Amino acid sequence: MSDHVKEYRVGDSTIVKITEQLLRNVAPAFLYPTAAPGQFDDIAAFLDAADLEDSGSEVPLSIHTWLIRTPEHVILVDTGSGNDKERPLNPMFHRQSIEYIERLQAAGIAPEDVDYVFNTHLHVDHAGWNTVWRNGRWVPTFPNARYVFPLAEEQYYSSTASHNEANIPSRGVYEDSVLPVIEAGLVDRIAPEGGKFLDIFEFIPTTGHSIGHMSIKMSSNGEVAIFAGDVMHHPVQVLRPEWNTVFCEFPDDARKARRRVLEYVADNNVLYFATHFPGSSAGRVQRNGEAFQWTYE
Template identity: 50%
Template sequence: MDRVYHVGNATITKIPELILDSNSPEYLYPQWDPAFLLEHEHWLVPENMDQTRTHVIQSIHTWLIRTRQHTILIDTATGNDKERVWFPRLNRLNTPYLERLKAAGVTPEMVDYVILTHLHVDHVGWNTRLVDGVWEPTFPNATYVFSKAEQRHYSDPENYPEKNRVKFIIYKDSVLPVIHAGQAEIVLPDGTEFLEGVSLYPVPGHSPGQMAVGLTSNGEEALFGGDVMHHPVQVYRPEWNSVYCEDTEKARASRKWVLDYLADRHALYFSSHFAGTSAGRVTRTGNSFKWKFC
């Protein structure tokens, strides 16, 4: 089982689903500069880039938070049995994700909040599972929380031209069922406390309504940043957007906000796609930032 982190009285555990190692850095980051590899090879290889230096390594996972009051999941990875033909690596998966959650001491019935940073394919899949041919909420006692801007974007047919039809598939099988079940809470993140010790911050750009989740407990802090960064190279090059960022300027602004937050508040960062432990700390050196896995 993955390491358990402690933030005050809260515990955080990574629930892994998949490792991705097929993207070249040039594909993931259109601004990629090969000189970066020469400078940072000592920590990139082999955990964050493969031995051939031609592919970055990423993780798809969920963060499980347990406080004295709540059992919370941050994002729900890709899910099993989902039709994702446009992304073969994610198509019709059959992973032991729920078994891994159980190994961490949590059954689906124990989860009371699922907080979705955004509604992309690899963040909402385990919202639902296939039961007798019908997509049903995986976590029957949970409130599923996501932003109004995400819901508005994904529910609007005007946003589904031919090239974006996949968004509708994701929304239909992984989001609509929890709405129809009356388990959705759609919010306007503004940095105020949503639950005791849990705050939701707007970090748009990668997607229209992406949220970061702040956790404060007993004087310690953590931040769950969604896809503000896909790989730790962006700590060193925050101006580099991934190929998946929908609004480039907003994405850069949100990334800078997150890096400043982490460095200024000494908060532990829990990433959505960094490999290895997927968690660490950001420090400031002059006008730049540095990353260290924890």
């Protein structure tokens, strides 16, 4: 947890990572089921030390929130998996007890201080801290915030269409982490075409990982950053953009969105903020002939 205090500056705004948890010893063969055996080992030598466990054959994955302070607002991008959630089919996230709010407070932010919560999408590890369990019910964690997420995500996860085998990892998330903030009247929806938000932000459709997934571009004083959610889970996908994770629901669209984001980020020197990369979780993409490479900042 030692790296969550590193502060980035984009124009007039600052950005720090609030770590929720670090998943350890994830097997690449589980994460990238379509990669052929041995393919991961072939490219492991090109990864940063932070991207690999000491074994060299497994990877760590971070789950965290990006805390943005603009001159006017306090904004959280993605809210991890949350405490006390019932996830019996997903034991990794079942009835957790994590000192996440304490870490936010250590960064100088009380729940009441948050003005906006952005969810790139509504999977189990991105909307968890939208709510907390208090007095026998789920209530908004950030009572003064507007919660902002793609309309298509709400429509899908509130429908029976999403309650199938493929969505077991996110079952229950709509009911305990999304519906309570809707019922509290705190939600702003982003239409499927995306759009500008608060002058410096733009929601950009990057569907594929999930049905309405969006990346969030931030421009301030000529500097540009992007919070790209689950367009990629690990830097190995900068080197192998054709690899989808086991969690990507619409494989063809996910691959297209990943390549589009990589090209945009590389060609415009955009600071990339990932939601699951280990290490500092932020960095830049350079072109390397037809391929791409990743450098942490």
